[in-house]
Amino acid sequence: MNLTTAQALVGWLIAQRSETLDGREVPLFPAVFAIFGHGNVLGIGTALQERSDVLPVWRGNTEQGMALAAVGLAKAAHRRQVGVATASIGPGALNMVTAAAVAHADRLPLLLLPGDTFTGRAPDPVLQQLEYFGDGTATANDAFRAVSRYFDRITRPEQLLAALPQVARVLTDPAASGPVTLALPQDVQVETFDFPESLFEPIVHAPPRPRADVTELDTAAAAIRDSVRPLLIVGGGVRYSGAGESAAAFAGRYGLAVTETTAGRTLIPHSQHGYAGPLGITGSAGANVVAAEADLVLAVGTRLQDFTTASWTLFDPDVRFVTVNVARFDAVKHGAVAVVADAATAIADLDDRLADWPGADREWLARADLARADWDGRIDALRAADSGPPSYAQIVGVVNDLSGPGDYVLTAAGGLPGELAGGWRAIGGEPTMDIEYGFSCMGYELAGAWGAAMTHRAGIVTTLVGDGSYLMGGSELFSAAFAGHPFVAVVCDNDGYAVIDRLGRDQGAPPFNNMFTDCRTNHLLPPRVDFAAHARALGALVFPAADLAGLRAAYPQARAAAFAHRRPAVIVVPTRPGDWTDAGAWWEVGVPAHLEGYVTFVHGKSAQVRRVN
Numbered sequence: 001m002n003l004t005t006a007q008a009l010v011g012w013l014i015a016q017r018s019e020t021l022d023g024r025e026v027p028l029f030p031a032v033f034a035i036f037g038h039g040n041v042l043g044i045g046t047a048l049q050e051r052s053d054v055l056p057v058w059r060g061n062t063e064q065g066m067a068l069a070a071v072g073l074a075k076a077a078h079r080r081q082v083g084v085a086t087a088s089i090g091p092g093a094l095n096m097v098t099a100a101a102v103a104h105a106d107r108l109p110l111l112l113l114p115g116d117t118f119t120g121r122a123p124d125p126v127l128q129q130l131e132y133f134g135d136g137t138a139t140a141n142d143a144f145r146a147v148s149r150y151f152d153r154i155t156r157p158e159q160l161l162a163a164l165p166q167v168a169r170v171l172t173d174p175a176a177s178g179p180v181t182l183a184l185p186q187d188v189q190v191e192t193f194d195f196p197e198s199l200f201e202p203i204v205h206a207p208p209r210p211r212a213d214v215t216e217l218d219t220a221a222a223a224i225r226d227s228v229r230p231l232l233i234v235g236g237g238v239r240y241s242g243a244g245e246s247a248a249a250f251a252g253r254y255g256l257a258v259t260e261t262t263a264g265r266t267l268i269p270h271s272q273h274g275y276a277g278p279l280g281i282t283g284s285a286g287a288n289v290v291a292a293e294a295d296l297v298l299a300v301g302t303r304l305q306d307f308t309t310a311s312w313t314l315f316d317p318d319v320r321f322v323t324v325n326v327a328r329f330d331a332v333k334h335g336a337v338a339v340v341a342d343a344a345t346a347i348a349d350l351d352d353r354l355a356d357w358p359g360a361d362r363e364w365l366a367r368a369d370l371a372r373a374d375w376d377g378r379i380d381a382l383r384a385a386d387s388g389p390p391s392y393a394q395i396v397g398v399v400n401d402l403s404g405p406g407d408y409v410l411t412a413a414g415g416l417p418g419e420l421a422g423g424w425r426a427i428g429g430e431p432t433m434d435i436e437y438g439f440s441c442m443g444y445e446l447a448g449a450w451g452a453a454m455t456h457r458a459g460i461v462t463t464l465v466g467d468g469s470y471l472m473g474g475s476e477l478f479s480a481a482f483a484g485h486p487f488v489a490v491v492c493d494n495d496g497y498a499v500i501d502r503l504g505r506d507q508g509a510p511p512f513n514n515m516f517t518d519c520r521t522n523h524l525l526p527p528r529v530d531f532a533a534h535a536r537a538l539g540a541l542v543f544p545a546a547d548l549a550g551l552r553a554a555y556p557q558a559r560a561a562a563f564a565h566r567r568p569a570v571i572v573v574p575t576r577p578g579d580w581t582d583a584g585a586w587w588e589v590g591v592p593a594h595l596e597g598y599v600t601f602v603h604g605k606s607a608q609v610r611r612v613n
Contacts, residue, residue: 001197005157006047006189009113009182011200012164013084014054018172019206020080021242028172028205029111030081031073031454032057033066037088038127039115043189044086058483063087065447065476067099067112072448074108075434076408076456079240080207082171083451086113089186090128094140098441100147103179105438106263107236109171110179112148114141119155119185141183149178155185157193164199172205174240174342175326209241210326212341212349220298220322220339221353224254227296227320229364232256233279233308236263237301237325239431241343247300248272248428250347255360257294257368259287261302262421262437269428270372274365277372280308282418282437285378285584286371288314293367300324301343304333307437311588379423382581390548391579392419395492398551399462400424402559405432406458412436412444414466415499415580416492422581430458443473446489449568450480453487460559461487468497470531474538477568481539486562488555489540489570491531498577507591515577535570545573 003011016028034057036045048057060066063085070083087093093114103110117129117139125131132138145151150170152163163182170176224230232251238244244267251258251274258268259279268275277284279291291297291314299321302308309315312334321336324346331338339346382393390398396419399409405427411420417437424433434452436444445465453461470491480487496515505511511518516526536542541561543554551573558569 001195001200002192003195004043004047004190004192005154005160005184006043007050008157008160008193008195008199009044010047010051010055012160014051015200015202016168017202017204018080019204021078025204026081028082029055029084031070032084032086033060033070034058034086035060035063035066035088035092037092037115039089039092039186040086040113040184040189041088043115043186044113044184059479061475061479062473063092063095064098064443065473066479067096067110068102068441068444068447068473069451069476069479070110071099071103071106071108072410072434072444072451073455074103074110075106075448076452078242078431079109079174079177081455082109082111084111084113087115088128089115089117090140094143097143097147100144100179100181102436102439102441102444104147104149106436107177109177111167111171112144112179112181114144114181114183115189116141116153116183116185118187120187139183141181144181144183147179148181149176150180151183152181153183153185154188157188157191160195161199168205172207174207174237175210209342209345210340211345212339216337216339217346217349217353220337221350223296223320223322223337224298224350224354225357228360229294230254230256230296230298230360231291231294232258233261233297233299233302234258234264234267235261235300235302238264238267238343239301241301243344243347244268244431245429246344246347250351253351253359254354254357255362255365256298257290257364259283259291261308262417262435264302265421265424265435266426266431266433267428268426270425272428274368275372276368277375278421280314281310281583281585281587282307282421283583283585284372284375284422286375288583288585290368290371291315294319296320296322298322298324299336300347303330305438306588310585313586379581382423385548388547389574389576390551391576392416392492393423393579393581394548395464395490395551395573395575396420396423398548398555399464399490402552402555403462404459406430408432408434408452408456408459408461409464410434410445410449410452410461411464412448413440413442413469414497415502416464416466418583419581420464422583442469445469446473447476449487449489450476450485453480453485460562463487463489465489465491466498467491467493467495467529467531471529474534477535477540477570478538481567484566486566487568488558488562489568490555491535491570491572492575493531493572494575494577496577499580502578502580503589507589531572532570535572539567541565541567541569543569543571545571
């Protein structure tokens, strides 16, 4: 079939199919997000237009935002579907680098198709081309190499025949999952080649479920048998494997206390016997206490990030680690007994080897229940109604109380990940939460909700967003409103970057350049953002809420209105900037040894900066 490079690429995208966790066949690439410029409007742009009845194309308003929407789509689809984003050369392309880094850190599939400069070079230097004095082959798109799992520049049409199988491999392989960048020079996009018809035959991608080495399984099972106080950590890999229910059952059968990472949240029912709560700095004090008492940790599907491990201060120095992960890179960390396998198959194989083991003493599960109950009491106290603007814990409590089993909640950077992860009470089963905390990307919240709303159909998507993140990524609110994808956004206006202000203050540093009251301005009375007016101007439905009672009334109205009008509904609520949920865990940050007017005091593992009187 004689086609342009762009036509062949689009035809291949359409032919790729995927198998969901419940066995349905769906498009692997359900959506393309596009902002066209001179580097992609006449190549990939015309090819997408020709097939737009089959492959939906959605217009973004910032390249970073639309690519983040593609990331949110992949997370909501549990990595079984992939969003595509295309932009022109120069700033359009480079604006997607941050989204690539988010996908890379969070191990989420993403396909980026940035335009590139001419391979023929006759018109060089073209508009937006960077010229490297020492390398004529380099372009701005080489910036994607550091944040891509697979990078290629297609300089001849026939190169697609070799590149596209690698694209599919990375995007559908659980161990390699992450962003793929195909840089597309604008002259090559429109060149033709006689492509074989076999390239466009439909293919269904069912992600592989690798089985573990027998010796690894035997060693891991022996370590679990020898434990007295075993703890199961459920990570994002359990979610993507569809192994949440089997992990919960495994823990109950053998007396393992169980906890979750940020990426694994909502997989374990809050009421499960032995569930200690979420783990780490953004988790719960209950789970952290239980983790400190464990003599064995079985970590399944997690890379054990510092927020999960409290910078590796949570565990007893003599604890043993058994890690299960599809990526050997993650499985071998920290001297663990490594089991390289899919989470579901590994749990089943370990179950077979432990079938005659009576399990740990059930008093260990009771210990976890007491720890969770103590944390629940703290959360209940924080949620209790009082006068004035609500706290973050109260806002999370309202959304939690008024959400249904099929609803989906989302947040990203700042203090809200800790509030949502630590305070949410899940019913278990279907994953219903996305906390982007692998890259902690401000601005993900609205864009990610747009992408999630495209693929999550069981209920409403609600995103919790601070005023700082809103100002970084508000443009995609209009993208969702224009496209007709409903979700609810709860905008928490705390008058600045409150969580970073808290971090500095907690270490004794002076307030500076975070809260608006501590920022430089030439005004005696500087302006403030009217978030309600701004959201309304971007096409959203708006429901202001002055207090907790107002939020309780506004949230059901916003849900109903979003569905009825096929638009985002925004609730703007003032939020107390200084009230936080504290899991009581350590986090390693750089504390200055010398600071004018201050002195550093070191106490064991902790350090604090204090003003010299």
